[in-house]
Amino acid sequence: MKRLNCLKLFFTGVLLCGLFSCQNSRKGSAEVDFPREKTLYLAGFQWGDPNTFNPLSDWPAFPVGGNFNLMYEPLMVYNTLNGEMEPLLASSYEKTDDVISVMMDPRAKWSDGKMVTASDVKFTYEIGKQYPSAPTSFVWDYVATVTVDTVTDTTEEGRSIEKVNFIINKEKRNNPLVVMDFLQAVRIVPKHYFTSLLDSLNGEFSELQKLKIDKDPVVSGPYNLLTYSGEKIVLKRRNDYWGNAALYGNRLPKPEYVIHPIYKSNDAFSISLQQGNLDVSSTFIPRIWMKQKEGVSTWYKKEPYFVPAAITMLVVNTTRYPLSDSKFRQAMAAAVSYKDIRELAFSQYSPPLQPGLVMPFGVEEKYFAVDDVQKYGITYDIEKAKKLLAESGVKSVFGSDGKLSHMENSKGEKLPTLFIKSPAGWSDWEAMVRIAVQGMREAGIDVREGFLDASLYWQAMPNGDFDLLMHGPSVSVTPSQPWSRFEAVMSSRNWKAVGEKMNENQGRYNNPDSKDYNAAVDSLLRLIPTITDDDQRREAYRALNNIFMQDQPTIPLVYRPEQFYEFSTKKWTNFPTEENPYAPPQCLCFGVGTKSLWEIKSTAEQE
Amino acid sequence: MKILINLLKTPAFVVGIGLFVLTLLMAYVFPVFYPVDTITRVGMPYMGPSAQHWLGTNHLGIDMVSLLVKGLRASLYVGLLAGIIATIVGTLLGIYAGYTGGLQDDIINLITNLFIVIPQMVLLILISSSVKEGRSLALIAFIIGATGWTWSARAVRAQSSSLKSRDHISLAKINGTGTFGIVVKHILPYILSYVFMVFIMQTASGILSEAAISMIGLGPYDSVSLGTILNEAMRNEALTDGAWWAFIPAAILVTITAFSLYVLNNSMEGVFNPRLRK
């Protein structure tokens, strides 16, 4: 019996240990390294181990790269609520057909005290011309040269400020819209810091890209990297940030620390949000209304909860029969219950879907033409789907049990089953695919779920190795929307046969070498970025959207937000919302959303 | 026959077989009385249990009881198939290694160790990426069986190695019976009951392995199993939304199935072992 007593002792010991530490961690907030009332926790941007904080590498960890403005800053920021560009390192911009110019803010400083100048901008862009592996290498199809003028400030007399001119590359892409995107997408890096590093490495750029730049990096933004591990990234407020005086009336951002915890499963986000251990999240959390009682909130209090910004769609491989037939594609589009997708798979996080590629709200509402959509658009209608299928010449064969067996072409030959490729484990997409498959099969279209590992999905997409493929193209809200979406879906500028890589129009719509080539699509896509007249632009989008609806190169399924902006009001309040829209629905590190850092309030302070 | 009567006298055996038959009934007979439908969405996501849908709905509004029935079927299928594969491979290699000993024994030991150090995940992901249909239930069963035989090989080896020095085997050797003949005629019959117990254990561990593999997100793409039900519940916020019906019944079903097999195995050990230890 002695042994049993030992055991009892052991279990009591373990429990006591647990309870003791429970007591300790509950009350002992004084012993924490980062006091809760001074720390903002946000998550959803970094998934694996942070690899590098080098802004010149291709996929650095949060908050370097992406649209994050905490450490490195862009010239301007794009307000997704009203479509305006707001000042950051540059105070204003001018735009003509040939050149886009920005005026540098002379007050901007790096964290080592040096000025942020036009030469930093020039360096950031030109490093991409010199080294093809630099992240800015892609700008040179759009920008011909970057020049700098010095002009005298008219408001503050005698002060000279720098003007950076981005000359549009007319030879190559001639696309001012995308150059506007660059103003808010390219983060400026300190020239003096990186040139001296590069010199010490004998000019080996690939060696420079291997540096992690994680010790006291020279940044211009309001926060800097303090420490990081596989569990979290910790940023500390820079009290000498130039913008505090220049842009925010001498105020400091409220959180002294911004911490990005790295979670390994989806439900960790919602558990942490509900328990007040996470303040802002950007992951898909289904049924957000179930969490509202725990203080979890979103932009809208009711559905659709989020602001729609992009379209999740089924990309169709138009090189394979019967998918090459637009009637067949329309039949598929008519067989999907968009309402079920929205309500069951997507937790009603989307307004009802309208046909076409133009969204009927927000900045692009002005391009939405109701009449066209009613005339050409396909909506959910199983009977219509069956009719369209019959018109396409494809015949469905049903088994004796009444279930769909397969499809036949007009010659009576059996057609192979079509598969929808979608990454396994992406739960909202999985649900959408299941609903789409069920509807299409009901209409007599032989389609099946084709879930596969994410790595194979990423490989199948550019190579065109699919029948149908789930995809959310062009998710960022930028000045170039909705053009970027059309370009990503319809452009045959880089058309390549299946097996070679295409980074847009992966469905190979509109082959320029075929007899059915519709030249209007590409010429409209080339034209729209250069149009300056509003009416003309509206007409051009109308024409393009009508072609889309008639040809149905892809099947839009649901609108999705740019990011799933969720926040908990347990520790911080006054987040931007529909009623209090002082900043767009973006995580507090992202784009214009960054300015919310100066406005939120700690609940500890209010008591 | 006598063994069977002996077994039926053991209460644990009766409990084990009873539970196992119960799971079989639930998987194959119960659907006669209950409309099993894992495609139609009958309600909103995570509806609680009701008279119509005894265990509510899952995150897509599909009837949970139907999913459990289908899932149980898939899990039993994976378990049995994996169990058969693992038992055959393990028994053959084990007997051979145990009977011959020496170099062959060492080489088989090397192979056994290799299968322990090569992660199952690598094989799973690799093979499923090269098979066109992706990860089917049968493929998963095959991989579980093909990697899970190691311990049964070791166990069978120990048994057959202890038989090696028995008189009747020496006698058979003198009479000129070949290795194969000795293994089939003189070793296998003696350890047959043991092999059957190994098979039961391999089936149980096959069911648990499938659940674990599906839980990681490497489960079958083409069917519902108890593991995928747990995985989907976890990924679709059943925990935070308090939808206990989406994961607790599946967890209980896995446990009961494995438990019934464990009890069976254990009760047989009590009946068979005295013979083996003579």
Place this chain on the structure above:
Amino acid sequence: MLKRYPTLRYILTRAGWYLVTFMVAVTINFYLPRLGTSNPVDIIMAKVGAGLDTEAAKEKEEAYLKEFGLVELDKSGEIIRNESGKPVRTPTWKQFRNYVLMVMKGDLGTSFLNYPKKVGDMIKEAVPWTLAIQIPTIVLGWIIGNVLGALAAYRRGVFDKIFMPFSLFISAVPYFAVGMILVYLFAIVWNIFPAVGGYAGGLIPTFSLSFFSSVIYHYVLPFFSVFLILAGGQAIGMRSMCIYELGTDYIKYAKWLGIKENKILFYMFRNAMLPQLTGLALSLGLMVGGALITEMIFSYPGLGMAVLTAIQGNDYPLIQGCTLLITVCVLVANFTVDIMIGFLDPRVRAAYGGK
């Protein structure tokens, strides 16, 4: 000559076999991930290629191929091309040679997907956590399971009648299901234990009381999700081993001689434990990859998740690093047990001593 030292001879033979196993395992673990159709650079390009023109994308792709040592280079460091201008891929055997040379220098290479992070650093950061959650659970589960199993076998009676079915039931529960139910009850319904992370978010790992108490607090649920099942499984195995030992002549003889109960129990325990040791060694060896589901459910720090993403993303250096670690652990653990058996088990001495 070694015949005079049977134990030494036994150990050397075992060591030789483990060395061969090790080399074969490393080779297989190198070639296996490369048999698949997917290519790590394609996966990276899908991540960074959006918006790039075909030409620019091709240049970037080649830069990565070169950096990862997947293409042949000439003396000046330029990529060798075939007639159609495509880069010549390095044959796998050459990659293998380079890999072996690198590992001999103690370099595990650079991860592809976490470029430019070193595989060695990733392992170094994650392994302490994996060991910290696994070792206490495995060792305690093993000890307590074995003690209880031996006790049940020795006492039989009511204790055994209740204990046995209970252990069987416990060991049939999938441990991740226990994890999910623990999270649901203790973290969500009652909110008394944390379910996310290895320590409170507001802390950085230091040698302080607040950090350690936070670690223990966060450890409660992961510990119990595995511990009971493990102890149950061990207890069953130990119980049958002990029943077997109890039936042997030496115990009967000892009882007849009237030797103290505790002493008999000790002998029985020692002899029954030998086979159980192998199980312990195996679980200790496999623990590096084994904590994956616990990691996923509790967002616990560790290596399991990194291994999974590495395999899915064809991050060869990381896969190789992790499988190397697993191989070494399993083989060393097995070897240690073999040595212990060599010293403890007289039969082995007899077998290798010759006659």
